[in-house]
Amino acid sequence: MTDVDNLFATPFSQVADFAFDEKVARVFPDMIKRSVPGYPTIIESIGLIASQYAQPGSIIYDLGCSLGAATQSMRRHVSSEGCHIIAIDNAEAMVERCREYLIAQDAMIEEALPAQVVTGDIVGYPLQACSVVVLNFTLQFVKPEERLKLLSLIRQALLPGGVLILSEKLNFADTNTQKSLEELHYAFKRANGYSELEIAQKRSAIENVMLPDTLEQHQQRLREAGFSHSHTWFQCLNFCSMIAHT
Ligand code: GEK
Numbered sequence: 001m002t003d004v005d006n007l008f009a010t011p012f013s014q015v016a017d018f019a020f021d022e023k024v025a026r027v028f029p030d031m032i033k034r035s036v037p038g039y040p041t042i043i044e045s046i047g048l049i050a051s052q053y054a055q056p057g058s059i060i061y062d063l064g065c066s067l068g069a070a071t072q073s074m075r076r077h078v079s080s081e082g083c084h085i086i087a088i089d090n091a092e093a094m095v096e097r098c099r100e101y102l103i104a105q106d107a108m109i110e111e112a113l114p115a116q117v118v119t120g121d122i123v124g125y126p127l128q129a130c131s132v133v134v135l136n137f138t139l140q141f142v143k144p145e146e147r148l149k150l151l152s153l154i155r156q157a158l159l160p161g162g163v164l165i166l167s168e169k170l171n172f173a174d175t176n177t178q179k180s181l182e183e184l185h186y187a188f189k190r191a192n193g194y195s196e197l198e199i200a201q202k203r204s205a206i207e208n209v210m211l212p213d214t215l216e217q218h219q220q221r222l223r224e225a226g227f228s229h230s231h232t233w234f235q236c237l238n239f240c241s242m243i244a245h246t
Pocket of ligand 1: 020089
């Protein structure tokens, strides 16, 4: 059982920037499920996609793993011989809990894929040859000027035939589309029990920390990083997930 996210339910005189600290780690599964439309489908599908592209004896990376939901899904789905997962996050509170979740999963699944959890900054991390890389709602938290470098390093580390699974909140250049999907996203949060105060305070906390791009910016950057083609495989409101091919 995880705690209910009520971190923004009481009024603050000043809303501090959002941080992945112990308080957030405690409520994270509830927070992300009630905030990201399609999250459970994306998590389950990441396992399925990874099972298609994982190459025997290769590494799979889960970058910005938080509590390891994508890692757990891949451990359930991937059956390629000799693969192992390296999950990385720079928030110690997330890493600690992620390790606990994986130990709990070990007790439930026989022969789950081996997975290690590393505390580290994914920007500049020395990635080894790998067949699948997951950036599930992580790139949007990386400084914009560091995003191309990170994607280029991922592209260089990927084996021929390898893929990057990239999920992000999207911005839209067309103001009507932006407004319409933003409003629908707030409606999604209201329907999941968040109050107007919670929605407003979370928005102020996150606006300097999470900086979404447009789909066109992603596609352009993926090309610049050396991916041959990329396409969307999922979109719900202003949240999408793409596959980028080597
Ligand atoms: C999931 N993928 O549930 N280095 C390492 N970790 C980072 C960095 C960085 N430079 N920047 C941010 N993070 C997860 C959800 S959450 C998305 C990912 C969200 C980490 C950060 O600590 C956090 O755990 C994660 O990226 C983003 O499938 O909260 O909307």
